[in-house]
Amino acid sequence: MxxxxxxxxxxxxxxxxxxxxxxxxxxxxxxxxxxxxxxxxxxxxxxxxxxxxxxxxxxxxxxxxxxxxxxxxxxxxxxxxxxxxxxxxxxxxxxxxxxxxxxxxxxxxxxxxxxxxxxxxxxxxxxxxxxxxxxxxxxxxxxxxxxxxxxxxxxxxxxxxxxxxxxEDALGWTYQFWQSEKKKEVNDSERKIEGYDICAVTQLFTEPYMVKFLLENTLGAWWLSLHPDSGLKSEWEFYRSEVEHDFSGWPSYINELKILDPCCGSGHFLVRAFHMLLSMRREKGEENEAAISAIISKNLHGLELDPRCIQIATFALALEAWKEGFSPTDSYLPVPNLACTGIPIKAEKDDWLKLAGGDGMLESALENYYDLFKNADSLGSLIQLDNQSSSGTDKHSSVNQTLIDQKTLMEKLEQALKKETAAGDPVAETFGETANAIMKAAHLLNCKYDYVVTNVPYLTRGKQSDILKDFCESNYPLSKNDIATVFLERCLSFTSIRGKVSIVLPQNWLFQPRYENIRKKLIKSEKWDILAKLGPGAFETISGEVVKAILMNIEHGSISNEHLLSGIDVSNRKNASDKAIGLLSDDIKKIQQIKQLENPSSLISFESLNKINLLGKYATCIEGLSTGDSDRFIKKYWEVYPKDKNWELFIQNVNENMNYGGRENILFWENGKGALQRFPNSHNFPSNTMNGFQVLGNKGLRITQMQNPKVTIYTGEIFGKSAGTLVLEDNSLLTAVLSYCNSDLFSKEVNIINQSLYKPVGTFLKVPFDLEYWQKVAAEKYPDGLPEPYSDDPTQWLFHGHPKPSESPLHVAVARLLGYRWLAETDTEMELSSEARDWIKESEKLLSFADDDGIVCIPSVRGEGRMDERVREVLKAAFGSEWSARHEEKMLADLGYVKKDGSLKGDLEKFLRDEFFKSHCKLFHNRPFIWHIWDGEKDGFSVLVNYHKLDRRNLERLIYSYLGPWISQQEREKADNKAGAEKRLVAAKELKRRLELILEGEAPYDIYIRWKPLHEQAVGWEPDINDGVRLNIRPFVEAEVLRSKITAIKWGKDRGKDAVPNCSGTVERHNDLHFTLEEKWKARKEAE
Structure with missing residues (x-):
């Protein structure tokens, strides 16, 4: 190959x-x-x-x-x-x-x-x-x-x-690469996936090693079961002889073997099967062209939604046939048994129903088939004509249809499809012939096959169009959550009894709770020959953890209780080439298939799972609140100052294990009776009691739902998604559970149960938990009990506000100088450690340094001291006798203010002037509450302002009481012919002009809040602090008056859609819109 x-x-x-x-x-x-x-x-x-x-x-x-x-x-x-x-x-x-x-x-x-x-x-x-x-x-x-x-x-x-x-694989790759931009466009649009969009989004070219592993361990294994001494065994490098096979349901003669790829794409599986079959036929002495002709006409069949793809697959098969010696001039290659299932019918429904001749049940059956073929561009190979949907609950396969004469029904269906004369067959047309594509597809859809092999499309239920979603709900209720698992069931229905399916699937259905019923069904009813877990990095063209695949060979039919599933796990191997090596050489584990039903939720595991004393015996774990619009309802706590009663603390997740983290956000809660509760897309609202456990107001753990879960202590707040909130029936066990969840063992056990990137909260309850052991560990680790709430991180609401123990003392000192106080300083009811309360008392000694209006110029203006001197005074007071020049240098170095050789770039004044704002934005998650406004000149006007105090009055004060005197000073210096004065004067006047544009608020220097109607939009500089920094800072960014560009803040379209049209006139969540003052005044007048 x-x-x-x-x-x-x-x-x-x-x-x-x-x-x-x-x-x-x-x-x-x-x-x-x-x-x-x-x-x-x-x-x-x-x-x-x-x-x-x-x-x-x-x-x-x-x-x-x-x-x-x-x-x-x-x-x-x-x-x-x-x-x-x-x-x-x-x-x-x-x-x-x-x-x-x-x-x-x-x-x-x-x-x-x-x-x-x-x-x-x-x-x-x-x-x-x-x-x-x-x-x-x-x-x-x-x-x-x-x-x-x-x-x-x-x-x-x-x-x-x-x-x-x-x-051999080049043709297929060319089409996938051609489609890549279309795939990105569809994904970025956030629209529901239907029609030919399905092709662009779901097509994923199968890696050659996956193709070879599946085919050699099924098609190759079949040949070796018939011809144990075949020399082809040495060519099939991925064949694993230790896997148990039963081919009693397969034909003994190669001419009778029927193979189907129902999602054949550009023909990768079919091309490889072609070469294997040709080798088999040559080994038996068949003449070359006769062998090739038989493979194309008898053995291989393919279905595909995308007409371009099926044409490429046709070309790929023809190309390989010619390359293998079939004459392109002296012989005619048979038209391959490939068909496009994505061509919808054009006829009117009444024309079909007339064919029933008044027979009510026949008319109903034809109407059902009409609906299927009308939506062929969305349903494709899922269309089933034998009235045997895998899950058996479909209205289209109800008992009424079983009473219809099937021969009559098929004759009427064929009669209707023959009228689709406009439906040209892209396969036949490739060879210059004509055929009815829909008729050909219907024939292949209605056949049974000995062997079905494919890489299915992956599309979760939330991304499916209503057509696809409703079809899967009706026909495949157990597997409906992903079209991939739906296709697994469909592939089995294509297969003859004792036939086999080889399939590439995402692995999540093996363990996620939503797939429990389909797991149980397939464990009980189908014989699993081999299961290979590939894990992340299985595809060369997909980086990271996006797709975790499995390879599966499964026999259609009943199993014995003694049957052993062969399992191989190469998840820990890093990339596709390494995983291929693992499939060749790693040990295969033999697991009794029926025993998988004894695992929690019947999840599939190659390990023995101890069901005794699971963590769920002592705890429950709750999924967090989803607001449906986090940009609207969730803010960083430092964006809203002071925090009023409408906002509540909102705990999220952590990236590393820590006692107290994930405490950066607040939620616009309005006492649980406001806009969030009425918002159509919000769900999972927490309450005091959930699953029989006290939750809000209780202590517990927050466990991040990621590959390697991270843990922090929970203290009763409203909580969001991305981490589960685990609470105990008995809080005396909390330190033991915390010790366990902080351990590597916990992460390992979680990943045995669930290998997906995102862990459902129930996963954490299914891990084994040795209470006695972890109580001993906790007694050593936490002799004084659970640690009390404390943090030196200024981005956490627990932070006490004092520079000295802070992780960022210089930033804290600057914020204090501009009059900012941390949430823990002002919230007397917040649960804090005694150490935190002591630091808060120390912080009160620094209040006298706070500037009265939150406007502090870096150079001396209006007789106020230089900013670096004022900051230094705060630090001296905070550190007391420990303060020294070396302290200051270390603070600057810790902030990265160094050259390549490790020496400082400059002193404190230069740092404040050149890099403080960029550093502040980075520290506070690009939601800065200290803004650095300047005129673009390093020796020009430069000022830090406290955003919380920058209302209209203070902006006027900045323009006329601070910038104004600076301009006057430059005019005097210009008159005195002082070097650089004229340049500084021009820059200052330009800054004044731009700030006045912001003050006036004419577009594009206006504030726009997408969730507010036009008559509630700000007129001029009148920011609502509840709307957050991201939207309120836009006029200053547009005017280009900030010291550093904030590239991480975007004002494009937010994810999701609103239930009703918003101020933009659409349901899209656009932010980068501008309205004139005239439009706003007009809207206000109309709203009166």
Whole structure:
């Protein structure tokens, strides 16, 4: 099996993405020249061009938009060149007259003689072999690119290495790479997935090692069961002889073997199966072309939703057949048994129902089939014609249909489908033949197969359109949560009794609670031959933890209680190549399949799970609140000062184990009776008692629902998602549970039970817990009991406010100078340790240093001292006799204010002037409450302001009482010819102008809050502190008056959609909108 190397694959990806952009640019320019989008025909067009324009406009109407037309032209133009290059590189581009292979130099020479383009000649020659792909009358291919665009596209094609075109998997990769931008566009849109969007989002090219492992351990194992001494065994490197197999339900003769890939994509599984079957037939002495013809016509079958994909799969099979010696000139390759299941019917429903001839039950059955085929572009291979849905609850397969004569029903269905004359078959058309695509698909959908092998689409229920969601609910209620598990059931229904399914699936269904019933069903009813857990990094083209896959071979039919499942786990191996090695050599564990029913929730595990004394015996774990709009309802606690009664502490998750963390946020709660409770998308509201346990106001743990769970102590607050809140029946056990959950063992046990990235909260209750042991550990670790609430981190609401023990003393000192006080200082009811209370008392001694208006200039203005001197005074008071110049230097170094050699970049004044604001933004999660406003000159006007005090009056004070005197000072210095005064004066006046624009609030220097109606939007600088820093800081960013750019703050579209149209006139959550003062005043007047 020749496959692309990593280098070749990355090079091909780069080339295809470049080709996509260049092809669309070329298509846009060519269609623009033809005036396709224009209402009137351009005067410069010839008669032939005008006719082409007419045909293209007709295609545009069929496709639905001009953009789709551009994409279609780009696709056809590029793929004509690409497919021709595949034929050329494999010596398969045949001269139609002389019947010999030609090279590209031959093509170029012929093109020069004809006065044509080389790739047009190549396509002309190829059209005799595959007329459906190289159609000479295709309007998309008749479009002429400009010389510049054509040369650019040819340059991309020429840049792809010749070796890439010889690889068995290259064709499939080209289409996946072509689709990658479409996939991103659909995912970013957040729309429900339906129709051909399903193809773009769910197609994932199967790694060659996965294909080989599944096929060699099923198809290969079958051959070896018939021919134990076969020499092919040495070629099948992934074959594992220790796996138990039973092929009593398979045919003994290769001609009778029927294989199906119901999601065949670009044909990766089919191509590899083709080569294996050819080797088998050759080993038995079959003549080469007869063997190839039999494989194509009898053994291999494929279904696919995407018509382009099925065409590529057809080409891929033909290419491999020709490469293996089937003559492209002397013999006719059979049309492969491939069909596109994604072509919807066009007929009206009444035309179908008339075929029932008044038979009510037959009419009902035909109506059900009509609904299925009408939505074929969403349902594809899930359409089932044998009335045997896997879960048996579908209204379409009710008892009424069992009373209908099935032969009559099928005859009527065929009669209806034959009328779909417009539904051309992309497979037959590839070979220049005609067929009814829907009829062909229906035939393949209605067959049974000995072997079904596929990589299923992955699409969770929340992303499915209503059509797909309702279908899965009705037909596959046990597996409905992901189309992947739905397809597992569908694959089994395709399979004959004792036939087998090989499948690539996401692993989450093996352990997540929502799949418990489908696990139980399949454990009891199907024989699992082999299960390989791949874990993260199984796909070369997907980084990180996104897709964790399993490989599974399963036999359709009943099992014995003694059957042993063969399990192999390569999850801990880092990448695809390493996992492939693991599948070759790692030990296989034999597990009694039926025993999996005894595991918690019948989860699938290769380890023996101890069900005695699970953590759930002592505790419950609650999922947190989902607001449905976190940008609206959740703020960092330092954004709202002072915190009023509408806001409540809101604990979240931690990234590392710590006693007290996750305490950065507050929630707009309004005593549980406000906007959040009425918000349609909010759910999981906490209460005092949940699952029979006291929750709010109680102590417990917050356990992050991640790969390696992290833990912090919970103290009764309202809590959010991303971490489960674990509370105990007996709080005297809390230190023991805390000790366990902080251990590596806890993380290990959690991942044995659930290997997904995101752990459902119930997972934490299913781990074994040795109470006696962990009580001993806790007695040593926590001799004084549970630690009391305390933090030196200024981003935590528990922080006491004193610089000395703080993790960021300089930031704390600056904030105190500008009049900020921490939440713990002012909340007398907050539960805190005695140490924290002592530091709060010490902090009170620093209150006298706070500036009265929260405006402190870095240079001396209005007779106020320089800022660095004032900050230093705060630090001296905080540290007392311990303060020294070395302390100051260390603080600056700790903040990263150093050169490459480790020396400081400058002194405290320069840090405050140049880097404090950037450092402050980083520390406070890009929600700064100290803003650095300046005029752009390092020796110019520069001021730090307390955002909480920066109301309209204080902004005016900043402009006229601080900046004003500075301007006057520069005017005097200019008159005295002082160096730099004129430059500083110009900069200061410009800053004054910009601040006055913010004060006035005309767009684009306005505040916009997307959840407020227009008549409630601020007029001028009138910020509502409850709206948060992100939205209120926008006018200052637009005016470019802040010392550093805040690149991490975005004002684009937030995730999710509102239930009703908002101020933007849509349900989209747009933030980067501007309204004029006139519009706002008008809206206010209309609202009166």
């Amino acid at each position: 020749t496959v692309l190397t990593d280098t070749e694959r990355k090079g091909l990806e780069k080339s295809v993405l470049d080709a996509h952009r260049k092809a669309e640019a070329g298509a846009f320019n060519a269609l623009n020249y033809l005036g396709v989008e224009a209402d009137k025909k351009p005067f410069h067009l010839s008669d032939a061009e005008a006719e082409l324009r007419r045909r293209l406009r007709s295609e545009m109407r069929r496709l639905g938009s001009y953009d789709v037309l551009i994409s279609s032209v780009a696709y056809e133009q590029w793929h004509r060149m690409l497919f021709a290059r595949f034929l050329l590189e494999n010596d398969l581009l045949i001269h139609p007259k002389f019947k010999v292979p030609v090279s590209f130099s031959d093509i170029t020479e012929i093109a020069d003689e004809k006065g044509s383009e080389a790739w047009e000649v190549a396509a002309e020659f190829a059209s005799h072999m595959l007329p459906g792909i190289f159609r000479q009358d295709d309007p998309f291919l008749m479009v002429k690119f400009s010389p510049e665009d054509r040369i650019a596209l040819q340059g991309v094609l020429d840049g792809i290495s010749s070796e890439s075109f010889l690889a």
